[in-house]
Amino acid sequence: MPTTKPRTALETEIIELLSGKNQRGITLLYEHYSPALYNIILRIVQSEEIAEETLQDSFLKIWDNFSKYDPEKGRLFTWMVRICRNLAIDKIRSSQFKKGNRTESIPDSVYNSDSLSEELNTSDPGLRKVISKMDDKTRVLIELLYFKDYTQREVSDALDIPLGTVKSRSRKAIQVLRQVLGNEGFLSAIFITMFETIKRYFGS
Amino acid sequence: MDPKTYIASGILEQYVLGKLSSEQMEEVEQNATQYPEIKEEIEAIELALEEYALLHGQTPPPGVLSTILQTVDERGAQAQLKGKSSSRTLLVITWVLFFAAALGWLYAYQQNRTWEDKVAALSTELNTIETACDNIQEERDRLQQELEFLRNPDTRNTRMNGTDLSPEAIASVFYNPASEASLLDVGSLPVPPSDQQYQLWAIVDGAPVSMGVFEVNTDTSGLQPVAYVENAQAYAVTLEPRGGSETPTLEQMYVIGEI
Numbered sequence: 001m002p003t004t005k006p007r008t009a010l011e012t013e014i015i016e017l018l019s020g021k022n023q024r025g026i027t028l029l030y031e032h033y034s035p036a037l038y039n040i041i042l043r044i045v046q047s048e049e050i051a052e053e054t055l056q057d058s059f060l061k062i063w064d065n066f067s068k069y070d071p072e073k074g075r076l077f078t079w080m081v082r083i084c085r086n087l088a089i090d091k092i093r094s095s096q097f098k099k100g101n102r103t104e105s106i107p108d109s110v111y112n113s114d115s116l117s118e119e120l121n122t123s124d125p126g127l128r129k130v131i132s133k134m135d136d137k138t139r140v141l142i143e144l145l146y147f148k149d150y151t152q153r154e155v156s157d158a159l160d161i162p163l164g165t166v167k168s169r170s171r172k173a174i175q176v177l178r179q180v181l182g183n184e185g186f187l188s189a190i191f192i193t194m195f196e197t198i199k200r201y202f203g204s
Numbered sequence: 205m206d207p208k209t210y211i212a213s214g215i216l217e218q219y220v221l222g223k224l225s226s227e228q229m230e231e232v233e234q235n236a237t238q239y240p241e242i243k244e245e246i247e248a249i250e251l252a253l254e255e256y257a258l259l260h261g262q263t264p265p266p267g268v269l270s271t272i273l274q275t276v277d278e279r280g281a282q283a284q285l286k287g288k289s290s291s292r293t294l295l296v297i298t299w300v301l302f303f304a305a306a307l308g309w310l311y312a313y314q315q316n317r318t319w320e321d322k323v324a325a326l327s328t329e330l331n332t333i334e335t336a337c338d339n340i341q342e343e344r345d346r347l348q349q350e351l352e353f354l355r356n357p358d359t360r361n362t363r364m365n366g367t368d369l370s371p372e373a374i375a376s377v378f379y380n381p382a383s384e385a386s387l388l389d390v391g392s393l394p395v396p397p398s399d400q401q402y403q404l405w406a407i408v409d410g411a412p413v414s415m416g417v418f419e420v421n422t423d424t425s426g427l428q429p430v431a432y433v434e435n436a437q438a439y440a441v442t443l444e445p446r447g448g449s450e451t452p453t454l455e456q457m458y459v460i461g462e463i
Contacts, residue, residue, distance in 0.1 A: 055264055
């Protein structure tokens with residue numbers, strides 16, 4: 001787990017660069033976030049070719065629309081994930097018009113846990129540590145909601161759980177995740193707040 | 205609203221996961237600005253999912269970054285080029301307009317000069333015609349007066365016949381005792397040499413009285429006013445040196461007529 005402090009400094013730098021239309025902002029953004037974003041896109045579009053294209057489009061959209069990002073409303077990463085996810089969904093919608101419904105074509109691969117076993121076999125020790133601490137239910141729920149971008153109804157259908165409980169279960173799952181990520185996650189929030197305050201205080 | 209219950213409802217997770225409608229999202233954002241604990245909770249959820257996502261990173265194929273940067277560069281260049289070419293177009297348009305205006309001005313200038321020349325020519329012509337018209341008017345008035353004089357019942361006429369010197373010549377004197385005016389009709393008197401002039405005489409009680417000299421040439425024709433002499437018994441015309449004589453040169457008498 002990388003320390004949160006430099007990442008926040010990096011975020012601030014990226015936001016400043018992109019606000020000033022400095023292309024170095026793209027490079028920094030790409031170096032640090034492209035693997036995570038590429039993964040999220042790939043989980044949705046399930047084709048490396050389309051994922052590559054979507055990633056390119058996403059970065060261009062981030063570059064073009066950066067003035068619309070409001071740091072007060074949320075984290076940069078959350079905003080970027082939203083852009084990537086929307087573009088990925090647009091891509092599969094336009095290509096799957098011919099192939100059929102998304103919900104029908106995906107669930108098996110999720111539940112049969114190709115990706116889960118991949119996760120478990122990952123060489124990344126940090127991820128191994130985190131995943132080993134999570135139960136299957138939590139993992140699958142986060143997989144569907146976050147990586148596959150299932151709606152509550154789709155989750156309810158796929159996991160055969162009542163629609164009314166999806167919300168509370170997803171909260172539970174994310175709380176487990178937060179616990180697993182440990183106090184580091186909590187601490188990082190404090191760090192971020194402190195860092196931002198200091199930075200603002202000294203005037204960046 | 206109790207922030208704790210709100211947080212516990214799980215709506216913030218749905219918010220971060222992007223499962224809410226835009227109205228619901230706005231509501232959450234509104235609450236987040238109002239309650240710091242909601243904002244913190246959102247950030248914690250974001251951070252957890254972010255960290256989890258970062259752990260799942262998969263390196264994208266090489267070359268994506270360079271493609272992105274290239275596209276951004278090209279777009280910038282295109283925008284610049286567009287700006288340049290549009291400014292060049294503007295320059296061309298400006299020049300075209302300038303030349304069109306210059307040509308138009310030149311044409312208008314030439315046209316104006318042509319008109320000015322025409323106006324000058326017409327003005328001269330008008331002047332000539334006006335003068336001619338004035339002359340005609342004068343002539344007409346004179347003729348009118350002559351006609352009135354001749355038609356006056358008191359006007360008499362004495363015809364002078366040619367002497368042996370010029371048997372063909374004829375002239376007449378019109379005189380009006382009421383208005384005491386006389387007119388001479390030079391008739392068919394021959395044109396005299398330039399150093400000589402005809403002189404009209406009235407014979408009053410056997411003595412000649414000069415009624416003045418007069419011109420006879422191709423330009424003058426018709427009637428000429430002459431002095432009125434009362435109680436004339438005869439009229440005669442002699443040819444005298446230019447300026448006239450005190451007494452008539454009888455050898456040079458051309459016409460004579462008795463009343």
